[in-house]
Amino acid sequence: MTPKQTTINTVTLTCSTCGSAQFTKLATNEYRCNHCQAMTLVEDDVAQRLEKILRGMQQPASTVPVKPTVITAIVVGVVAAAVISLTAIFNSGSSSPPRRLTPVEPPIDASLVKLTDIREIQTRSRKQLIMMVRNETGRKIDAPRITATFYQDDLTLGSSYDSPSVRSLQPGEYAPVRINVTDKAYTRYTLQVATPSAARGKNNDVAASKVQLVKNDGSYRLIGLVKNQGAATANSTQISVMLYGEDGALIGTGNGYASAGALAPGALTSFDVSCEMLNESRVASYDYMVQSES
Structure with missing residues (x-):
C-alpha cells in the first residue's frame, strides 16, 4: 500500500494531518503517525533533526540544581513560620495570668540551735553526754540530730x-538529748548540729491539767489529764518530762504518751510517765511538754 504522504512540523513536532505528536520511525527517512497512520518521508538532514528531537522527548527532564542561597531562604522561612505558630498558640490560649513560682525558703542556720548545760554523766549502763537543745531559729523545726x-x-x-x-x-522551746560516749579513752570531743528541717506538722490544741509529780519506791512519775481543746481529732499525745536539782541542773528525764491514742474534740484522757534519774540528787523542780501533731 502506498503510504499517505504528509509532512511533520519540525518546530512543534506534530503531524500535519491530525496534529498528533506521536511518531514511529520505520526507516532512516520514513516516519508513521501513531494516531492517523499517515506516512511521512523526509530528507536526510530533516531525519537527523527529527531523530534528535525524538530522543530529547524520550529522556527525562534534567533536574535543575537548587542554589544554596535558595535552600537557606527556605529553611529560614520554615523556622520563622514555626516560631510564629507557637507564639500564636501560647498567646491565644487561656487568658489566665502566668503561674508564679513558689519561693524557695533558705536553709535554716544550724548555729541558731543552741546546745547548753553540756556535761558528762555516768548512768547505770555507760557514760553519756547530756545537754539541752534550744531552738533559737525563729521557726518551728523537727528535732535535730546532734553528733558527738x-x-x-x-x-x-x-x-x-x-x-x-x-x-x-x-x-x-528546749529539750534534752543524751549521746553515748565512746568506750575508748579520749582527750576531747566536738558537737555538731545537723541542718534543721522546717517542721510541717500542725500542732493540735491539747492541754494538760491536774498534773502532779509523785514518788513511789524512789521512782518519780508525772501523772495528770490531757484534754483536746481543738476542733479536730488529736492523735498520739506525747508528754516529755525534765527534772531539775537544787542547782538547776537536769537530773532526770521522762517520755510517754496519753492513755488514749486518739482524742475527739473535747475528749479527756489520763497520762502516767515514768522518769529516769541521772543521779541521786533531790528533785527541786520539774518541767514538761505536751505535743500532738497532725
Missing part, C-alpha cells in the same frame, strides 16, 4: 549521735 565526735589528740576515735525525744521544737 571523739578524739585522742589528733586521732579520730568515732562518732555517736542522737536527737531529742520530742517530735519538734517551737521557737524558744
Whole structure:
C-alpha cells in the first residue's frame, strides 16, 4: 500500500494531518503517525533533526540544581513560620495570668540551735553526754540530730549521735538529748548540729491539767489529764518530762504518751510517765511538754 504522504512540523513536532505528536520511525527517512497512520518521508538532514528531537522527548527532564542561597531562604522561612505558630498558640490560649513560682525558703542556720548545760554523766549502763537543745531559729523545726565526735589528740576515735525525744521544737522551746560516749579513752570531743528541717506538722490544741509529780519506791512519775481543746481529732499525745536539782541542773528525764491514742474534740484522757534519774540528787523542780501533731 502506498503510504499517505504528509509532512511533520519540525518546530512543534506534530503531524500535519491530525496534529498528533506521536511518531514511529520505520526507516532512516520514513516516519508513521501513531494516531492517523499517515506516512511521512523526509530528507536526510530533516531525519537527523527529527531523530534528535525524538530522543530529547524520550529522556527525562534534567533536574535543575537548587542554589544554596535558595535552600537557606527556605529553611529560614520554615523556622520563622514555626516560631510564629507557637507564639500564636501560647498567646491565644487561656487568658489566665502566668503561674508564679513558689519561693524557695533558705536553709535554716544550724548555729541558731543552741546546745547548753553540756556535761558528762555516768548512768547505770555507760557514760553519756547530756545537754539541752534550744531552738533559737525563729521557726518551728523537727528535732535535730546532734553528733558527738571523739578524739585522742589528733586521732579520730568515732562518732555517736542522737536527737531529742520530742517530735519538734517551737521557737524558744528546749529539750534534752543524751549521746553515748565512746568506750575508748579520749582527750576531747566536738558537737555538731545537723541542718534543721522546717517542721510541717500542725500542732493540735491539747492541754494538760491536774498534773502532779509523785514518788513511789524512789521512782518519780508525772501523772495528770490531757484534754483536746481543738476542733479536730488529736492523735498520739506525747508528754516529755525534765527534772531539775537544787542547782538547776537536769537530773532526770521522762517520755510517754496519753492513755488514749486518739482524742475527739473535747475528749479527756489520763497520762502516767515514768522518769529516769541521772543521779541521786533531790528533785527541786520539774518541767514538761505536751505535743500532738497532725
